[in-house]
Amino acid sequence: MSFLRRRKGTDSSKSQNLRCNIVKEDEKNNLYESPRKESYNSKKWSCWDSCCWFIGFVCSVWWFLLLLYNTMPASIPQYVTEAITGPLTDPPGVKLRKEGLTVNHPVVFVPGIVTGGLELWEGHQCAEGLFRKRLWGGSFGELYKRPLCWAQHMSLDNETGLDPPGIRVRPVSGLVAADYFAAGYFVWAVLIANLAQIGYEEKTMYMAAYDWRLSFQNTEVRDQTLSRIKSNIELMVATNGGKKVVVIPHSMGVLYFLHFMKWVEAPPPMGGGGGSEWCAKHIKAVMNIGGPFLGVPKSVSGLFSVEARDIAIARTFAPGFLDKDVFGLQTFQHLMRMTRTWDSTMSMIPKGGDTIWGGLDWSPEGSSFNCGAKTLRNNSINNTGQIPNINLANMKDVNYGRIISFGKDVAEAHSSKIERVDLLDSMKADMLANLTNCDIWIEYHDIGDHRIKAVADYKVYTAGSILDLLHFVSPKLMARGGAHFSYGIADNLDDPKYQHYKYWSNPLETKLPDAPDMEIYSMYGVGIPTERAYVYKVTTATDCSIPFQIDTSAEGGSEDSCLKGGVFSADGDETVPVLSAGLMAAKGWRGKTRFNPSGIPTYIREYSHAPPANLLEGRGTQSGAHVDIMGNFALIEDVIRVAAGATGKELGGDHRRCSPDGIPTVGGSKPQPHWHYDRLGAVAK
């Protein structure tokens, strides 16, 4: 700076002079500053200085922009968005308010697995300072800071499925429990905001938060959650002029609420003692979003080897990375041990056995789903009716019924050609487990190599034999879970044994309550490939690892094949296959059936998946994915209309992607043969 200022006087002079001047001045400077030469030298740019300068520059600019951003009026981002994408469509709340809809029925949200927040109430030394902080949901900051401590606190007791001694982790209560899963990742928030537009607020909305790690009955035993839900519903009905509630369960919440409806009418020691008319008096409609009524295949791979498609893909990209115990963390084993203490994961094991999910050589889905359909979405409207036929002709039947098969050839071969060694035989000939010295206990260490081989030798497992498999590899887990959940189909629903609570969350082993005015909706996304069956292999790794892995090398032949990376996909919402989400409403409960003796009307509302058109849309307003569907405008509109008093018929009854004769009725983007009726129709009995 000083140089510049001193030289200012010479600006107008000739360059020669200037140069002289500079030289002279420089000499002068040298004379002047010779005593300070040391400091002068240090003022030169070094790499370190440049770094500092750069960081400082970036910081300053950043702060400056931040300041500008904060002083900017709040309406500008919206304005910009509108300028880019054209005028935004009104969110359904605003639209319906203009139509004159207002608050009518109180609304109860039942969150699903994983999406609800959990907070710490009592912990070990390592979790100090986390009192009433979120362990699950929110930022997950603690997961990175003290992972082992975190896993320890998130686990339940291995024997009882309740709190381990000295640890109390409890669900967050209120709407904040599940409005956002992590910062910016909405779950219920969009729906809540839209309901608020037509006048809903805290007194007419209730989030039935529960500890989703526990088995359903245990939430009542430990936290009295079911009693609280009952009391809150009664309160809301009473304070809102006797208006019945509209219940909106999502994902596992669907099963939880099914359990609740049985519990509330059952007599006291086991149930809530609400009497046989409680549901009829208090509930107007149950609007199930993405309900895994009959379970999800994902839970099998989760329990069997803690992996799903995402992890399997990561494994193919970086083979060895996940297996090699980086830093000795043994991530998977820790995860497996933790998730295996959660009873709730067992509520979603596929129910109904081979009858529902298909046997060795057939499955209800057949080959109807075009797994390569993603590319066809936009241009397929014109050739209606041709595509399915072509696909049917080209594609081999996928053996979805074989939920786990060892090896791709096994997965595709006809059942008569597969040699299987009976699991039960090897069970009898079981040897004592060789106890290994692994740090982490998972049940795989208790079963010997012999058993692992036996598992692989059986080769193919259907939904029915999956249960045997799980009993075989993790007997303790299944013994604990078996006390709370059941996966069969009832032959005689009047059998007194079905009064036990373990049957309450299985729609195939319970009757719906006697509430003919109630309505049941099945609302779910379709058009996304969803995990349906797996190809496994035995890992060759060392002692302390999980002995089975999805065989990511198994790929289908063509583009359209449903086998990708060891996973067979079917139609669904990315998590729940259509079969599980829709069957009960399409057939099991349709009309007066033995599962639905009072003839509660059921409605199917399917939402075709369309990915967000551009980045500004975030997670999309027409998404059909399992969680993102909570931001689907069409679904929100349906929910709001029902909450404001509409019935299922007024909504338009069933909203399927196409009618049985193949003519698209709604949206009509992609015609599909309507298999709920013709194929699956034959299934349930």
Place this chain on the structure above:
Amino acid sequence: MASVLRFRKLCYVESAVKCTSVGYESFEIDEKLDKKEEDVLSANNFALEINKKRKQPKRQPKEWRCLDSCCWIIGYLCTTWWLLLFFYHCLPVTLLRVPELPGPGVKLKREGLTALHPVVLVPGIVTGGLELWEGRPCADGLFRKRLWGGGSFTQIFKRPLCLLEHLSLHYETGLDPQGIRVRAVPGLVGADYFAPGYFVWAVLIENLAKIGYEGKNLHMAAYDWRLSFQNTEIRDHALTRLKSKIELMYISNGYKKVVAVPHSMGVIYFLHFLKWVETPPPMGGGGGPGWCAKHIKAVMNIGPAFLGVPKAVSNLFSAEGKDVSYIRAMAPGVFDSEILGLQTFERVMRMARTWDSIVSLLPKGGEVIWGNMDRSPEEGHVCDFSKKSHSKTSLTTNNVNNSEVKRGFLVKDLANYGRIISFGKPASVLHSSKLPTADSKEFSRTSTSENFNNFSCGEAWTEYDEMSRQSIQHVAADKAYTTTTLLDLLRFVAPKMMRRAEAHFSHGIAENLDDPKYNHYKYWSNPLETKLSDAPDMEIYCMYGVGIPTERSYVYKLSPNSRCKSIPYQIDNSVHGEDGSCLKGGVYFADGDESVPVLSAGFMCAKGWRGRTRFNPSGIATYIREYRHKPPTSLMEGRGIESGSHVDIMGNFALIEDIMRVAAGATGDEIGGDQIHSNIIKMSERINLGL
């Protein structure tokens, strides 16, 4: 800026080139360039020459310019900060933790106490969080964000007017204004922290959790503290929800009665609830006469404002308190000079006057309780503003014995606490016979003076704008007001507000409690106009801090500011008493917890409800638990574990221990019965109230 940027470009992009002889070429071109460029380039070349001279061909040194240095410093600081932060996070958590004193939770857990009775917390005024559910365009993006409490108050600084508008209620109805819905934050988060790090209930909750409390047996009865109590039921069903919650907790915790812990205004809210719940349906909750006896074990009132607080008077009258008037004295003109035309006080006053709940805190019981022109129950109280806690302790303990003696000495400057507002110091000191009487009849507006200057001021923000200059001066003409005449005064200066609020609250004393008019809800929150419910097994605790000077009455003056839209009255902060006087900065102080005087907090437990009285026909046991204030001894203690001040007492270990023992099953006698430090018994004796 432009030249600087260009210079940087030269330095960085072309530096490699410039190191060679090209520098000389560019030097020749320099002449044709404009001045600035010349500057830059020649400077660059100059640097080059230095470079050559020094024979350091490797690196080209560049001079420091101011901006570069700034950037460098910022960068340096940032980097260091990040490094430190990184190390901080790498350190094991236990290493950095301040060794905390084992709280009462840990101690009692060792003694073997466990959760027994469910606990209901009832927050007071101001401490509860409020969030937005529907608002005007200016509040875009704040949906379900906190407008008040909890998080940071950044929004208040960003859009103050918008916030004030949203926090205000409708002036006529006292409910939501059109198109705005602001609701209480439910759950424990509603009032655990008021602002980040400033606990309210958090310490109590944490200690209760140590002995096993959690969501199922611990409930925060959050309500919208701006509304009148009955309106929380009408708008939000808050009372019904509380009733249902208590019943649920009672049943699901094995038929164990509930311990209620209200704080501050929550105390009278809960009093209202107790009456409401037993009253038959159209007005009440229909729980039937035995409800309280069946469901409630104890009501542990913390810092109870049973008989109101004088602070509410100054707040309603001129939107200021002790703190504000101090600031005014320090920096006169800051508030008055309308910086940026904000008119902060007027706007705040306008907002606060829409809140019915503040009216619930006006002193109740009139002159009988709070004293008349010449005498008050506290008379003889000696004030000591020195901050030394030790000397204070000794002084106040002697106080009881010496008070008679001291009164003799201090007769000249005796505080006339009964005159809750006096205009000018003389009016506060002179004997009543020498004062002009404040007759309520005078407060009748003549049609001539009404709305006189309304037109010149445009929009009327406060009701003061509707008063004529004449009547404003008339109010102030050297007069003193007691709690009884104060109500007339307020009715005069703010008729609309008082009309609205007095439909919900009453401030008198009942002659005959069996009069059917006392079945109306407006009497329910006044302990002097209701009977306690018939629940002989219930216990009532009055727990409060003592030993802190607490605002008790005020000396006012006309504000020098004569513009319209300003508040015409101000606390006269130039008035100070002599040493030992209780008058300081225009405010008379009495003993209390900094907000609530002992008189208001303790009288009902000490006398009004003690034994079988007409206010307490079933003889519910009452206990007084006083906690002497001790300021934190070191910074590590934060807000102190022995504090007695109104909010900080929630972190007082002795108080927490008492609550936990009762929650775990102890009775009042088991925790030690009464524990009295102040003059409350003597004061109560001086109050001549028929029981």
